[in-house]
Amino acid sequence: xxxxxxxxxxxxxxxxxxxxxxxxxxxxxxxxxxxxxxxxxxxxxxxxxxxxxxxxxxxxxxxxxxxxxxxxxxxxxxxxxxxxxxxxxxxxxxxxxxxxxxxxxxxxxxxxxxxxxxxxxxxxxxxxxxxxxxxxxxxxxxxxxxxxxxxxxxxxxxxxxxxxxxxxxxxxxxxxxxxxxxxxxxxxxxxxxxxxxxxxxxxxxxxxxxxxxxxxxxxxxxxxxxxxxxxxxxxxxxxxxxxxxxxxxxxxxxxxxxxxxxxxxxxxxxxxxxxxxxxxxxxxxxxxxxxxxxxxxxxxxxxxxxxxxxxxxxxxxxxxxxxxxxxxxxxxxxxxxxxxxxxxxxxxxxxxxxxxxxxxxxxxxxxxxxxxxxxxxxxxxxxxxxxxxxxxxxxxxxxxxxxxxxxxxxxxxxxxxxxxxxxxxxxxxxxxxxxxxxxxxxxxxxxxxxxxxxxxxxxxxxxxxxxxxxxxxxxxxxxxxxxxxxxxxxxxxxxxxxxxxxxxxxxxxxxxxxxxxxxxxxxxxxxxxxxxxxxxxxxxxxxxxxxxxxxxxxxxxxxxxxxxxxxxxxxxxxxxxxxxxxxxxxxxxxxxxxxxxxxxxxxxxxxxxxxxxxxxxxxxxxxxxxxxxxxxxxxxxxxxxxxxxxxxxxxxxxxxxxxxx
RNA sequence: GCCACCGUGGCUUAGCGGUAUAGCACCUCAUUGGUAAUGAGGAGGUCGCGAGUUCGAUUCUCGCCGGUGGCUCCA
Numbered sequence: 001x002x003x004x005x006x007x008x009x010x011x012x013x014x015x016x017x018x019x020x021x022x023x024x025x026x027x028x029x030x031x032x033x034x035x036x037x038x039x040x041x042x043x044x045x046x047x048x049x050x051x052x053x054x055x056x057x058x059x060x061x062x063x064x065x066x067x068x069x070x071x072x073x074x075x076x077x078x079x080x081x082x083x084x085x086x087x088x089x090x091x092x093x094x095x096x097x098x099x100x101x102x103x104x105x106x107x108x109x110x111x112x113x114x115x116x117x118x119x120x121x122x123x124x125x126x127x128x129x130x131x132x133x134x135x136x137x138x139x140x141x142x143x144x145x146x147x148x149x150x151x152x153x154x155x156x157x158x159x160x161x162x163x164x165x166x167x168x169x170x171x172x173x174x175x176x177x178x179x180x181x182x183x184x185x186x187x188x189x190x191x192x193x194x195x196x197x198x199x200x201x202x203x204x205x206x207x208x209x210x211x212x213x214x215x216x217x218x219x220x221x222x223x224x225x226x227x228x229x230x231x232x233x234x235x236x237x238x239x240x241x242x243x244x245x246x247x248x249x250x251x252x253x254x255x256x257x258x259x260x261x262x263x264x265x266x267x268x269x270x271x272x273x274x275x276x277x278x279x280x281x282x283x284x285x286x287x288x289x290x291x292x293x294x295x296x297x298x299x300x301x302x303x304x305x306x307x308x309x310x311x312x313x314x315x316x317x318x319x320x321x322x323x324x325x326x327x328x329x330x331x332x333x334x335x336x337x338x339x340x341x342x343x344x345x346x347x348x349x350x351x352x353x354x355x356x357x358x359x360x361x362x363x364x365x366x367x368x369x370x371x372x373x374x375x376x377x378x379x380x381x382x383x384x385x386x387x388x389x390x391x392x393x394x395x396x397x398x399x400x401x402x403x404x405x406x407x408x409x410x411x412x413x414x415x416x417x418x419x420x421x422x423x424x425x426x427x428x429x430x431x432x433x434x435x436x437x438x439x440x441x442x443x444x445x446x447x448x449x450x451x452x453x454x455x456x457x458x459x460x461x462x463x464x465x466x467x468x469x470x471x472x473x474x475x476x477x478x479x480x481x482x483x484x485x486x487x488x489x490x491x492x493x494x495x496x497x498x499x500x501x502x503x504x505x506x507x508x509x510x511x512x513x514x515x516x517x518x519x520x521x522x523x524x525x526x527x528x529x530x531x532x533x534x535x536x537x538x539x540x541x542x543x544x545x546x547x548x549x550x551x552x553x554x555x556x557x558x559x560x561x562x563x564x565x566x567x568x569x570x571x572x573x574x575x576x577x578x579x580x581x582x583x584x585x586x587x588x589x590x591x592x593x594x595x596x597x598x599x600x601x602x603x604x605x606x607x608x609x610x611x612x613x614x615x616x617x618x619x620x621x622x623x624x625x626x627x628x629x630x631x632x633x634x635x636x637x638x639x640x641x642x643x644x645x646x647x648x649x650x651x652x653x654x655x656x657x658x659x660x661x
Numbered sequence: 662g663c664c665a666c667c668g669u670g671g672c673u674u675a676g677c678g679g680u681a682u683a684g685c686a687c688c689u690c691a692u693u694g695g696u697a698a699u700g701a702g703g704a705g706g707u708c709g710c711g712a713g714u715u716c717g718a719u720u721c722u723c724g725c726c727g728g729u730g731g732c733u734c735c736a
Contacts, residue, residue: 102731109664109665110665111665111666112665112666112730113666195730196665196730196731197665197666197730197731198664198665198730198731198732199663199664199665199731199732200664200731200732200733201663201732201733204732204733205733206662206663206732206733206734210663210664210732211664211732212664212665213664213731213732215730215731241728241729245672246672252727252728254709254726254727254728258726258727258728305736306736309736310736312734313734313735313736353736354736385735385736387734387735388662388663388733388734388735389662389727390662390663390664390731390732390733390734391662391733391734391735392728393728393729397735485736486736487736504735570696572693572694572695573693573694573695574693575693600692600693600694600699601694601698601699602692602693602694602695602696602698602699603694603695603696604694604695604696604697604698604699605694605697605698605699606696607696607697608696608697608698609686609697609698611697612697618696620695620696622694622695623695624695632695632696634696640696
């Protein structure tokens with residue numbers, strides 16, 4: 001007999017050897033929806049037999065853990081299907097992920113159109129309803145099972161070295177190396193959908209084999225799968241690349257260059273509003289505005305360390321025409337030229353990859369005393385980075401972008417307070433825009449690495465300042481050792497886009513390195529020369545990326561103050577055009593962005609057209625409005641308000657805008 | 662950068678070895694219309710670029726450019 005403690009605290013007595021599944025069924029009934037169970041807190045198969053007293057809790061697909069198990073099992077189903085259709089394909093790894101599952105195979109490349117038959121095969125295997133059995137094997141036996149699969153053998157080597165269990169899971173005549181747990185039968189996996197095929201490197205190593213990766217979704221029920229697919233469709237509509245085109249917010253032109261954003265008038269409004277908004281807070285916090293050029297001499301970036309260390313991710317340098325010609329006449333090869341540039345034998349200019357060296361030079365342009373500090377230099381500085389071509393995407397990953405950058409030159413003692421001030425800015429931005437779904441990452445140094453510059457004691461202090469600042473936010477944050485820049489710790493703000501990809505937006509970084517490299521000093525109250533510390537910070541991060549994420553956050557429906565055209569006036573007929581023009585002039589005088597449509601389309605047509613542009617307010621002006629000197633409008637919620645006195649509308653609108661709502 | 666797929670007027674898109682659909686947008690005319698498409702007419706494309714195969718290429722092949730999904734990278 002065994003005594004089993006259930007989640008509600010009751011203790012039941014069963015015959016020894018009863019399975020966890022049977023206990024769960026006994027406790028919750030036959031339709032318990034559980035895919036596995038915790039036995040004494042450890043995830044186990046439902047088929048696990050219980051031989052001693054323990055606690056048992058079912059794991060259902062309503063929990064993240066349950067979904068992970070379902071997805072993991074679906075990955076196995078996928079691998080079995082692929083193996084039945086492509087006997088030579090070698091399964092490698094196939095884990096569950098937040099959005100479903102994938103499995104990597106060593107096989108001939110396949111295309112999207114090959115997914116259908118694979119999916120069909122998966123359904124077929126699911127319907128066969130194989131039981132999924134856990135089998136423990138000895139080492140030799142284990143190797144025999146995977147003798148034709150070098151990838152699995154490599155995993156086995158690692159596992160045995162790490163002392164991990166050597167189990168396989170078998171369904172029908174197919175089996176896979178796996179720790180489990182898994183769903184008990186393949187019929188549980190009926191509701192799968194393969195979504196895409198892609199590639200990945202074996203073990204994420206660019207120098208190793210390229211594998212075929214197949215992605216899929218799985219849900220416990222048909223309805224859930226339908227809902228998930230619908231949600232994905234919905235998300236696609238928010239994609240900033242799609243909306244950016246529809247709403248005419250930005251344009252990327254093949255002929256201008258990959259990853260170079262052209263801000264069209266409507267998008268430029270949003271960016272300008274955001275910049276004005278943050279500028280207001282910069283003045284309040286005592287920042288000084290500066291302007292610096294888009295290029296700088298190579299030597300500057302040799303001193304800063306950006307060149308040649310980050311040469312691969314920069315646009316190639318600009319070299320003087322005469323010099324190029326002379327070198328060319330001398331038969332200098334590209335390789336030689338590159339080497340000479342790296343060695344410092346050739347002078348040239350670089351499109352700036354960062355704003356800091358320029359700001360450093362402003363600091364160094366005059367003697368500084370402790371009374372000058374903190375010195376806060378701010379600039380919307382455009383920087384250029386040669387991102388890998390396959391990485392470029394919409395506005396979120398680009399080759400030229402404008403940082404709402406600033407560099408704070410501070411004394412050691414001022415770090416904590418200034419970091420706090422930077423954090424406050426980020427908080428104001430996220431608060432104003434209602435962005436709540438972000439995570440905070442505090443990047444600390446890896447204690448085992450030697451790549452970091454600066455005194456460990458100062459690092460400790462700066463890391464503590466970052467932790468304290470993050471703590472002051474009142475939101476969840478994580479420490480990530482090894483994620484610090486080589487020159488100092490940092491705080492990053494990360495948000496997700498509609499397809500679940502994470503993007504770093506705001507950042508605050510403490511830097512001991514650049515002041516050292518440029519030999520920056522200030523005279524202290526003690527009359528001695530001291531080294532300032534720099535803080536790099538960009539609350540938006542990059543204007544391009546931020547606006548890209550913002551488009552998706554608002555699904556194109558911006559709050560009134562950001563709306564590219566805040567008020568669209570639609571006339572019923574041309575008889576009302578003069579009234580519309582009069583109101584438009586009045587609102588424009590007050591700084592409101594107004595668009596008047598007095599074309600001869602019908603009002604139904606105009607509404608249809610203008611709704612699509614998602615302005616904050618749609619005004620309908622006809623006979624009754626002209627007579628009553630009022631307006632009828634659809635507000636941001638698209639509720640209709642009839643016959644509102646114009647002044648009331650105007651005042652409420654201006655208030656809303658000034659309050660940045 | 663790597664792999665797969667994709668590239669037809671401003672946008673969405675049909676099609677195919679014989680120089681090409683349709684809708685929206687645009688222009689003109691009529692219509693003066695009250696809440697998600699008024700009607701009629703018109704203009705607009707060297708089918709991403711270059712080469713090859715062919716009597717003939719938008720269609721087939723190769724290269725390049727660009728996009729999408731991933732991987733790798735991200736000071």
